[in-house]
Amino acid sequence: MLLTLVLRSILRRKARMLTVLIAIIVGTGMASALINLYYDVDLKMRRELRTFGANLIVVPADTATPSVDHGLSSAGDVPAFLDAKAIMGLEQALADRSVQAKTPYYYFVGKSAASYLTIVGSEIGGLRRLNAWWKIEGRWIDAAADPPQCMVGRHVANQLGLSLDQALILKATSSSQEQEYSLRIVGLIETGAAEDNQVLVALPTAWKLSGETGIISSVAINALGTASEVEHLAQHIEAQVSGLRAKPLRQIAQSEGWVLAKIKWMMLITIGVILIITAICAMTTLAAMVLERRKEVALMKALGAGNFKISRLFMAEMVGLGAVGGLIGYLCGLGMAFLLEQRLFHSTIALRPELLPLIILIACLLLMSASLLAVRRALDIQPAVLLKGE
Amino acid sequence: MFFRILKESFRRGAKPKAMVGIAILLGSALITTLLSFTMEVGDKIGRELARFGANLVITPQGASLPVSIGDFQYQPLSHDAFIGEAKLVRIKEMFWRHNILAFAPYLIIPIQLEDGSTAPLVGTWFNNPLVLRDGQTFATGVQAICSWWSITGQWVKDNDDEAVLIGEDIARAKKIKVGDFINIHYANKREDVSQRLRVEGVLRSGGEEDKQIFAALSFVQKISNLNGKVRKVHLSALTKPDDALARKDVKQMSPAEYDRWYCSPYVGSIAFQLKEALADVDVKPIRQVVEVQSSILSKTTLLVLLITSTTLLSMGLAVASTTSTTILQRRHEMALMKAIGASNGDIIAVFLIEAAILGFFCGMLGFGGGVFGAYWLGQTIFGTSIQLKLALLPLILMSAVFTTLLGSSVPLRMVLRVDPAQALHEI
Incomplete structure (x- = not known):
C-alpha cells in the first residue's frame, strides 16, 4: 500500500524530482554514515586498543650498581628507584592530561625455599584497569586481605609446583633477621610475557617484604592519543620532573596508526565510489526529466529566456533538491552511523553538526554536475521545431 | 514477432538502456570489488597485524x-x-x-x-x-x-x-x-x-x-x-x-x-x-599481542561487512530507481502496444525479458570491472593483489538480474493500468 502511494505520487507531476531525491538521499546518507564513522573510527579504535596495556613507562633516569646480591650475577646495572618526591612531581605533571589508567610497579628479588623469584608490587586497581586482558585463573588480589594475597605467573607455578589457594612462603631478604612471610595464592597469571615469571603482590605487601617504603621502580601509564601525542606527553613529563625518563612503548602505538590508516583509506575509497554511482543514477533521471520538460523549455525560450536564465533555473532546482536531499541524507546517515557504531564499538557516535553543510554541499555539487548533460540538452532545444506540433 | 520486438527495442532505444546499463555495470562492479575484498580482508588485515610483533x-x-x-x-x-x-x-x-x-x-x-x-x-x-x-x-x-x-x-x-x-x-x-x-x-x-x-x-x-x-x-x-x-x-x-x-x-x-x-x-x-x-x-x-590483533581483526571484518551490506542495499535501490525511470518514460510505447491488441502478459514479457537481458550482460561486464577494481584496491591499500573469485560471478549475475527485474516490475504494474486512449492523446 505504502509503495503504491509513493509510486502514485511519483507518477504525478514531480515524479522525476522524487526519484532524484531518493537517489541523492541514499547516496548522501551512505556517504554521511561513512564520513561519521571515518571520523570516529580513529578515536574509538584507539580507545579500544588502549585497553591492552600501557603505552608509556616512567623510570628513574639514573641507574645504580646492583645493591641486592643474592648470589645472582646481574647482566646490567640495576635501576634506581623513584622516591616520594619524584612520584609527587609525576602526579602534578599528569594532572591535566588525558590518562586512562596508571599504576606503579615496585620490583625486588625475593627468595622462596626453592629459588629466587622476581616479586612485583603494584596498585591492584590500576593494574587491573591497565591489564583487563590478562588471562587469570582464580581472582585478583584483595589488597586489604589478611593474610596478604599474591598472584603467581604460570611459569612460576609450574616450576615450583604451586596451585591456587596454596600458601607461598617467602623469606624477607633485606631485613636483618630472617623472617618468613606466608602469602595466599589467589590467582594464576598467563600472559606469555614477563608476568609469567613473576609473583605479583599489592604494593604495601611488597614494601613490607623488602623492608623498604615509599619507593617504586616505575610507573606504567595508559595515555590516550596517537603515537606522536604520547611522545609529546613523554617530553612534557621529562621537562616537568627532573630525574625521570619517560619512555613511550612503540610496539603497539606505531603499528596501530599504520593499520588504522589502511582502514580509513578503504572507507574513503568506498565513499568516493558510492558518490560516483549516485551521480550516475541522478544523471539518468535528470536526462529523462529534461526530455519530459522539453516543451516547457521550448516555451521559455520562445518567450525570450536566454541560455543563462534556463541554466540558472535548472541549477536552482538542483540546489533546492540538493539541500533537501542532503539534509534528509545527513539525518539518515546519522541514524545508520549510530547503528553501525553500536554494533562495532558498543558506544554512541559523537554528533557532528559541522558535517551537515559539508553533506549538503556534496549533494548540491553532485546534482549540479549530474545535471550538466541534461542542461546542455535543454539548451540545444529548438523552440520552433518543438512547438510546431501544438 | 516477440524476438523482433526485443531486437528492435535494443536497436532503437539504445540510449536510455545505456544509462540503465551503466548503472547496473557500475553497481555490480562495486559490489564485486567489495565482496572480493570482504572475502580476503581477514587474511589481508591479519598480515598487516603482524606489525604488532610476535x-x-x-x-x-x-x-x-x-x-x-x-x-x-x-x-x-x-x-x-x-x-x-x-x-x-x-x-x-x-x-x-x-x-x-x-x-x-x-x-x-x-x-x-x-x-x-x-x-x-x-x-x-x-x-x-x-x-x-x-x-x-x-x-x-x-x-x-x-x-x-x-x-x-x-x-x-x-x-x-x-x-x-x-x-x-x-x-x-x-x-x-x-x-x-x-x-x-x-x-x-x-x-x-x-x-x-x-x-x-x-x-x-x-x-x-x-x-x-x-x-x-x-x-x-x-x-x-x-x-x-x-x-x-x-x-x-x-x-x-x-x-x-x-x-x-x-x-x-x-x-x-x-x-x-x-x-x-x-x-x-x-x-x-x-x-x-x-x-x-x-x-x-603472547596475550597482549594476540588480544590486540583479534580485537582489530574482528572489528575490521565486521566494519567491512557492514559497509558492504549497506552499499549493496543502496546500490540495489539506485539501480532499481534508474530502471523504473526508463520504464516510465516508455509508457506511450506500452499504450501503443495495448492499443493494437497486446495483452498485459505480452507487454510484461517483453519488458521483463529486456530487463533480464540487460541485467545479465551488464552484470557480466560489471563483474569484469569489479575484478579490476578489487585488484586495484588491493594494490592501493595493501600492496598485494586480491585474487579472482569466480564463485562470485553467479551471485553477481543473479543480483544484477534481480535488481533490474525489481526496478522494472514496480513501474510496470502502474503503467499497465494506464488507459491507452488517454496516454496516446498526451503525445
Missing part, C-alpha cells in the same frame, strides 16, 4: 625462572635448557607453515664493556635465509618481526661477526655513535673472549631492547661456546580470533570438535602443533 613465544621445556627487576635481567645460576637451532626449520615445514609469517631466535649472554659495566648481548637472526626441505629459501628474523624498531645506521648482516646494533639507552649513556668501535669481554666456561666490534646501527624500540646489544646469532653462539643453541624463539603467526570453540578446554572437546579446532588457525592450535613439531618446548601465546 604473538607466540617458544621456550625450552624446563627452563629455569629468570629473575629480573624491570628490564634488568639477573643471570640464572645454572645454564639450563636450550632449543636446537637446527630444529627451527621445522616451523616452516609443519601443517600451519603458511600461517607462520616470521620468527626470530634469541640467545642472550651478559658481556662486559670497556668501562667495566655489563650489558646483555643478544644473538639473533636479522634477516637470515633459511633453506626449507622443498628447496625454497625463507628469509626471516627480527627485521621482519619487530617492524616498530627504528634504526639509525644499518641493520647487521647475519654472517657479519664483527658488527652490532646497540640499544639507544646504552648508546646515550656511553656516548657511542654509529661507526664507532666497542670492545667486549665475555668469560665462558673455557676461556676469556675479547672482541672489537663495529657499531653498525643504533636501535630505538621503547622497550627493553634499548638496553641491549644485538649481534648475529652465530657470533654469540661462538663466543659463548653454545654452538647451535638458542634460548627462546619469538614467532609471528597469522591467526583466527578466538571464538567459543577456541576457548574450550582441549581435553573436553568431542572428536569432531577437536578435528575442527586442530584444523583452524587459532593461536592455541598453532601453539599446540608447534609443540608437536619441535618437541621438548613450551609454546605460549
Whole structure:
C-alpha cells in the first residue's frame, strides 16, 4: 500500500524530482554514515586498543650498581628507584592530561625455599584497569586481605609446583633477621610475557617484604592519543620532573596508526565510489526529466529566456533538491552511523553538526554536475521545431 | 514477432538502456570489488597485524625462572635448557607453515664493556635465509618481526661477526655513535673472549631492547661456546580470533570438535602443533599481542561487512530507481502496444525479458570491472593483489538480474493500468 502511494505520487507531476531525491538521499546518507564513522573510527579504535596495556613507562633516569646480591650475577646495572618526591612531581605533571589508567610497579628479588623469584608490587586497581586482558585463573588480589594475597605467573607455578589457594612462603631478604612471610595464592597469571615469571603482590605487601617504603621502580601509564601525542606527553613529563625518563612503548602505538590508516583509506575509497554511482543514477533521471520538460523549455525560450536564465533555473532546482536531499541524507546517515557504531564499538557516535553543510554541499555539487548533460540538452532545444506540433 | 520486438527495442532505444546499463555495470562492479575484498580482508588485515610483533613465544621445556627487576635481567645460576637451532626449520615445514609469517631466535649472554659495566648481548637472526626441505629459501628474523624498531645506521648482516646494533639507552649513556668501535669481554666456561666490534646501527624500540646489544646469532653462539643453541624463539603467526570453540578446554572437546579446532588457525592450535613439531618446548601465546590483533581483526571484518551490506542495499535501490525511470518514460510505447491488441502478459514479457537481458550482460561486464577494481584496491591499500573469485560471478549475475527485474516490475504494474486512449492523446 505504502509503495503504491509513493509510486502514485511519483507518477504525478514531480515524479522525476522524487526519484532524484531518493537517489541523492541514499547516496548522501551512505556517504554521511561513512564520513561519521571515518571520523570516529580513529578515536574509538584507539580507545579500544588502549585497553591492552600501557603505552608509556616512567623510570628513574639514573641507574645504580646492583645493591641486592643474592648470589645472582646481574647482566646490567640495576635501576634506581623513584622516591616520594619524584612520584609527587609525576602526579602534578599528569594532572591535566588525558590518562586512562596508571599504576606503579615496585620490583625486588625475593627468595622462596626453592629459588629466587622476581616479586612485583603494584596498585591492584590500576593494574587491573591497565591489564583487563590478562588471562587469570582464580581472582585478583584483595589488597586489604589478611593474610596478604599474591598472584603467581604460570611459569612460576609450574616450576615450583604451586596451585591456587596454596600458601607461598617467602623469606624477607633485606631485613636483618630472617623472617618468613606466608602469602595466599589467589590467582594464576598467563600472559606469555614477563608476568609469567613473576609473583605479583599489592604494593604495601611488597614494601613490607623488602623492608623498604615509599619507593617504586616505575610507573606504567595508559595515555590516550596517537603515537606522536604520547611522545609529546613523554617530553612534557621529562621537562616537568627532573630525574625521570619517560619512555613511550612503540610496539603497539606505531603499528596501530599504520593499520588504522589502511582502514580509513578503504572507507574513503568506498565513499568516493558510492558518490560516483549516485551521480550516475541522478544523471539518468535528470536526462529523462529534461526530455519530459522539453516543451516547457521550448516555451521559455520562445518567450525570450536566454541560455543563462534556463541554466540558472535548472541549477536552482538542483540546489533546492540538493539541500533537501542532503539534509534528509545527513539525518539518515546519522541514524545508520549510530547503528553501525553500536554494533562495532558498543558506544554512541559523537554528533557532528559541522558535517551537515559539508553533506549538503556534496549533494548540491553532485546534482549540479549530474545535471550538466541534461542542461546542455535543454539548451540545444529548438523552440520552433518543438512547438510546431501544438 | 516477440524476438523482433526485443531486437528492435535494443536497436532503437539504445540510449536510455545505456544509462540503465551503466548503472547496473557500475553497481555490480562495486559490489564485486567489495565482496572480493570482504572475502580476503581477514587474511589481508591479519598480515598487516603482524606489525604488532610476535604473538607466540617458544621456550625450552624446563627452563629455569629468570629473575629480573624491570628490564634488568639477573643471570640464572645454572645454564639450563636450550632449543636446537637446527630444529627451527621445522616451523616452516609443519601443517600451519603458511600461517607462520616470521620468527626470530634469541640467545642472550651478559658481556662486559670497556668501562667495566655489563650489558646483555643478544644473538639473533636479522634477516637470515633459511633453506626449507622443498628447496625454497625463507628469509626471516627480527627485521621482519619487530617492524616498530627504528634504526639509525644499518641493520647487521647475519654472517657479519664483527658488527652490532646497540640499544639507544646504552648508546646515550656511553656516548657511542654509529661507526664507532666497542670492545667486549665475555668469560665462558673455557676461556676469556675479547672482541672489537663495529657499531653498525643504533636501535630505538621503547622497550627493553634499548638496553641491549644485538649481534648475529652465530657470533654469540661462538663466543659463548653454545654452538647451535638458542634460548627462546619469538614467532609471528597469522591467526583466527578466538571464538567459543577456541576457548574450550582441549581435553573436553568431542572428536569432531577437536578435528575442527586442530584444523583452524587459532593461536592455541598453532601453539599446540608447534609443540608437536619441535618437541621438548613450551609454546605460549603472547596475550597482549594476540588480544590486540583479534580485537582489530574482528572489528575490521565486521566494519567491512557492514559497509558492504549497506552499499549493496543502496546500490540495489539506485539501480532499481534508474530502471523504473526508463520504464516510465516508455509508457506511450506500452499504450501503443495495448492499443493494437497486446495483452498485459505480452507487454510484461517483453519488458521483463529486456530487463533480464540487460541485467545479465551488464552484470557480466560489471563483474569484469569489479575484478579490476578489487585488484586495484588491493594494490592501493595493501600492496598485494586480491585474487579472482569466480564463485562470485553467479551471485553477481543473479543480483544484477534481480535488481533490474525489481526496478522494472514496480513501474510496470502502474503503467499497465494506464488507459491507452488517454496516454496516446498526451503525445
